[in-house]
Amino acid sequence: MTKIISGVPSLAGPLLRMHFHDCFVNGCDGSILLNSTPGSPSEKESIPNLTLRGFGTIDLVKSKLEQACPGVVSCADILALVARDVVLLTKGPHWDVPTGRRDGMRSAKEDALNNLPPPFFDATQNLNQFFIPKGLDAKDQVVLLGGHTLGTSHCSSFSDRLYNFSGTHMADPMLDKQYTRRLKTKCKPNDTTTLVEMDPGSFRTFDTSYYRVIAKGRALFTSDETLMLDPFTRDYVLRQAGVAGYPAEFFADFAASMVKMGNMQVLTGAQGEIRKHCAFVNKMHIL
Incomplete structure (x- = not known):
């Protein structure tokens, strides 16, 4: 990440945003990274996500990790770690990222539309709609x-x-x-x-x-x-x-x-899977 951000510093914001957009939709399960399948548009196709950038960065990190320790680090954990790293690399704080998340196997366009707070929402009126149900309070929001x-x-x-x-x-x-x-x-x-x-x-x-x-x-x-x-x-x-x-x-x-946001509705243990490629669930990755 040091190499990537030093070369393309404009990716810091989008990569931080990607972790938010993942966690706010059915928890931090890497679902934002899944590609659409025939007849089933994924979260990537939802209007709030059309401007997201940095998927290639996540794929690169995943590829390196698969070479070093195959089947160990989930795409959901990568998003959380990368978000921390881009903040640190832009002179922000460091924090310890709890790991052990597993990857979900559902990604639906409508889920993103229903769960992501839009830029035009009223922070005072919509706190109970977008933050409180996810275990986040007014302080977390600000x-x-x-x-x-x-x-x-x-x-x-x-x-x-x-x-x-x-x-x-x-x-x-x-x-x-x-x-x-x-x-x-x-x-x-x-x-x-x-x-x-x-x-x-x-x-x-x-x-x-x-x-x-x-x-x-x-x-x-x-x-x-x-x-x-x-x-x-x-x-x-x-x-x-x-x-x-x-x-x-x-x-x-x-x-x-x-850390609080990154713990929302995580999959652990036997839940979900550790994807081989972040854009596909494993059963679709088998030739």
């Missing part, structure tokens, strides 16, 4: 969303906030007006290809600066900006958004929440 300090977003993920917020044909009033004008120069209506840094000037460094972005009304996503509407999450954002921030607190909190 901490994990801080992971947006890494990476970029397609304009299409937030264009409604620029041009048609809540069907008003106007910009989101919570979005800083000067920043709105700047984003409109980058993102035209119906733009599906342009990428925008989520944490401008620091999108390749894991730090607390994203909270300053939120506090200024410059978060790209409704989910992040609405953290300012709840007293508890607002207090956390503002504390981290201070001049110096509290990186030690955020780093410790992020590590703890990542």
Whole structure:
């Protein structure tokens, strides 16, 4: 991972995001990595996952591990370890990753649609829908969303906030007006290809600066900006958004929440399998 991130640093954000997208859909079982089969579109085909990148990195890591110790390390464990590594390699915290997950054998497009929190969700109103049922609380939510300090977003993920917020044909009033004008120069209506840094000037460094972005009304996503509407999450954002921030607190909190998230609905023991190739269940891999 040191070699990969030093060569392609822009992969850090997508690889961290991939672990989130795996765990939020029926637990951390590597299901995000499975390819579609005839008549059964997988999670990869779901709209929230169409912009994911880094599958080749996971395949490369898996190939190396299979050469060294075949049939031992699951694809689900690889996702968890890679997520930790990209955070560490971008100057973020280290944490011990519990291992022993096994890989699931189901991956369905509709599961991703039903379980992944969209960028336009309201953090105050939808906490009970997307986080609480998975054993994550308001603190986990505000901490994990801080992971947006890494990476970029397609304009299409937030264009409604620029041009048609809540069907008003106007910009989101919570979005800083000067920043709105700047984003409109980058993102035209119906733009599906342009990428925008989520944490401008620091999108390749894991730090607390994203909270300053939120506090200024410059978060790209409704989910992040609405953290300012709840007293508890607002207090956390503002504390981290201070001049110096509290990186030690955020780093410790992020590590703890990542371990907590990484333990969601894991398969262990005789459950699932250890895939030979992350894109296929083993029975399909046999010629």
